[in-house]
Amino acid sequence: YLDSKKLRRFPNASLLSGVSDLSYILQRYRGFRSKEIHKAHLQHPVVRVGPNSLSFSTPDAIRAIYGHNTPCIKGGTYVTAAGAHPSLLDVVNKEEHARKRRILSHAFATRNLEQWEFKVTDKVQKLIAQFDLVCHENEGEAIIDFRTWSNLFTIEAIADIALSHHLGCLGQGNDLVAITTKDGREKTVNYIDCLHAGRRATSMLIWSTKWFSSLRFVLKKLPGFFQTQWRKGQGFDEMVHYLVQQRLRRYKNGEQLEDFVGCLFQDKHGDARNLEIGEIEAEVATLLDAGSDTTAISLTHAMYFLLRTPVALSRLREELRVALDDSQEVSKYAKVKNLPYLHACINESLRLLPPVAFGLNRMTPPEGLMIDGNWIPGNTLVGVPAYTAHRNPLFSSSEQYQPERWLKDNIKETQGIFIPFSTGARGCIGRNISYIEQTVLLATLVQRYDLSLADSGWNLDHEEAFNLWPGPLPLKIRRRENC
Numbered sequence: 001y002l003d004s005k006k007l008r009r010f011p012n013a014s015l016l017s018g019v020s021d022l023s024y025i026l027q028r029y030r031g032f033r034s035k036e037i038h039k040a041h042l043q044h045p046v047v048r049v050g051p052n053s054l055s056f057s058t059p060d061a062i063r064a065i066y067g068h069n070t071p072c073i074k075g076g077t078y079v080t081a082a083g084a085h086p087s088l089l090d091v092v093n094k095e096e097h098a099r100k101r102r103i104l105s106h107a108f109a110t111r112n113l114e115q116w117e118f119k120v121t122d123k124v125q126k127l128i129a130q131f132d133l134v135c136h137e138n139e140g141e142a143i144i145d146f147r148t149w150s151n152l153f154t155i156e157a158i159a160d161i162a163l164s165h166h167l168g169c170l171g172q173g174n175d176l177v178a179i180t181t182k183d184g185r186e187k188t189v190n191y192i193d194c195l196h197a198g199r200r201a202t203s204m205l206i207w208s209t210k211w212f213s214s215l216r217f218v219l220k221k222l223p224g225f226f227q228t229q230w231r232k233g234q235g236f237d238e239m240v241h242y243l244v245q246q247r248l249r250r251y252k253n254g255e256q257l258e259d260f261v262g263c264l265f266q267d268k269h270g271d272a273r274n275l276e277i278g279e280i281e282a283e284v285a286t287l288l289d290a291g292s293d294t295t296a297i298s299l300t301h302a303m304y305f306l307l308r309t310p311v312a313l314s315r316l317r318e319e320l321r322v323a324l325d326d327s328q329e330v331s332k333y334a335k336v337k338n339l340p341y342l343h344a345c346i347n348e349s350l351r352l353l354p355p356v357a358f359g360l361n362r363m364t365p366p367e368g369l370m371i372d373g374n375w376i377p378g379n380t381l382v383g384v385p386a387y388t389a390h391r392n393p394l395f396s397s398s399e400q401y402q403p404e405r406w407l408k409d410n411i412k413e414t415q416g417i418f419i420p421f422s423t424g425a426r427g428c429i430g431r432n433i434s435y436i437e438q439t440v441l442l443a444t445l446v447q448r449y450d451l452s453l454a455d456s457g458w459n460l461d462h463e464e465a466f467n468l469w470p471g472p473l474p475l476k477i478r479r480r481e482n483c
């Protein structure tokens with residue numbers, strides 16, 4: 001009955017939304033939270049998703065909440081998640097964020113990006129070597145799980161781009177990484193499994209921002225699901241610590257390596273930055289997480305939609321046939337970076353199933369803010385789910401996979417509501433790297449193999465933690481003639 005902010009005027013997304021964050025937690029347990037919230041948005045432009053939390057859906061709301069001049073700051077889950085050393089992704093303070101972003105922006109600057117291409121090419125080569133091998137061992141045609149292989153590809157790529165480290169996962173065909181722990185023990189860590197385990201457990205409880213720390217404290221001590229997941233998750237932190245130590249050793253030995261972490265050690269004049277090791281580890285953890293998981297998801301979705309839409313696949317193949325040279329084993333980025341249909345296919349799957357689908361929460365300024373014609377009091381959590389923004393009526397037949405829509409002249413109208421990488425000052429810094437990985441890999445695979453779903457009626461399962469994780473995607477692959 002206490003509703004000093006008058007949020008009761010907005011309809012609840014579910015029965016409990018007005019009184020408890022439990023509703024958000026229950027939606028997380030059911031698997032695909034953003035889809036449930038979207039159902040509520042089909043009736044209402046603004047819905048209440050928690051006692052102090054509103055979900056918006058319109059282009060005006062995107063501008064007000066995430067735009068370059070927004071007075072909103074990251075709130076809710078970010079504040080709860082940020083430890084002693086928040087990373088670029090979860091830091092809340094605007095000045096602190098600007099300082100961190102300046103440090104990394106040189107490495108991510110568009111003009112420097114193509115210097116990472118050779119690292120991507122190397123990983124594509126390793127992936128196709130494995131695909132060729134399984135085809136060869138299976139009389140020409142093999143079944144592979146593309147979800148797993150695309151993730152092995154992205155973890156290898158980001159470990160090299162960020163730290164000049166060769167994980168060897170593509171060669172092994174699994175995500176095992178050998179490390180030495182702080183106390184000198186040799187062990188192996190499952191990169192993807194450990195990352196997902198930690199994120200899975202945290203994403204189930206973090207919506208209860210008030211109770212999260214106490215719940216975590218208790219559940220870590222009790223044998224059961226949460227304890228197991230968080231223990232596994234620790235493996236990821238141990239791996240990050242080990243990889244940073246390895247990279248630091250090479251830096252101290254005077255090796256000149258071109259990678260992202262180099263920017264954290266010294267500035268462009270070669271002067272040491274002397275950042276605390278905790279801050280370096282936090283940035284590396286974010287790069288190894290955000291820089292691998294999302295791109296693997298996007299690749300899986302792009303492949304899934306292409307194989308379910310044979311007309312799109314043939315049109316893409318024709319575009320590649322004209323643009324590419326058959327003698328190149330791995331497509332050159334210069335040849336694929338401006339291919340309109342290839343980009344349209346990627347963007348269309350990012351639209352339908354954005355890897356980060358939920359409303360990224362922001363806190364309104366203490367004095368309050370006008371959002372989409374509604375006065376919202378200060379310190380209220382607000383967000384726009386990409387899943388809903390991407391189903392705006394400006395996208396006609398929005399549930400259909402239609403890459404052609406991205407080739408039309410009126411595409412500018414929809415630019416403001418296409419937010420897979422978010423937007424504004426807190427938008428994704430790795431977007432262009434991700435496009436390099438995605439365009440080069442997809443072009444190479446479509447050019448080199450005949451690809452089809454192993455089961456033509458296959459439906460991808462999803463689990464939405466922070467990212468929207470797809471389940472397995474079994475594909476039939478066969479080398480194409482002359483490739």
Ligand code: HEM
Nearest residue numbers: 088089290291294295298355356421422426428429430434
């Ligand atoms: C398809 C691929 C990707 C998608 C869909 C994606 C999506 C996003 C989104 C939605 C955000 C905003 C997060 C928030 O506000 O909480 C973000 C931020 C970020 N992303 Fe990505 N991302 C992708 C690839 C990458 C890659 C490849 C990297 C690193 C190499 C990366 C690094 C980051 C970082 C460091 C931030 C925080 C930026 C800041 O706050 O200044 N991302 N990304």
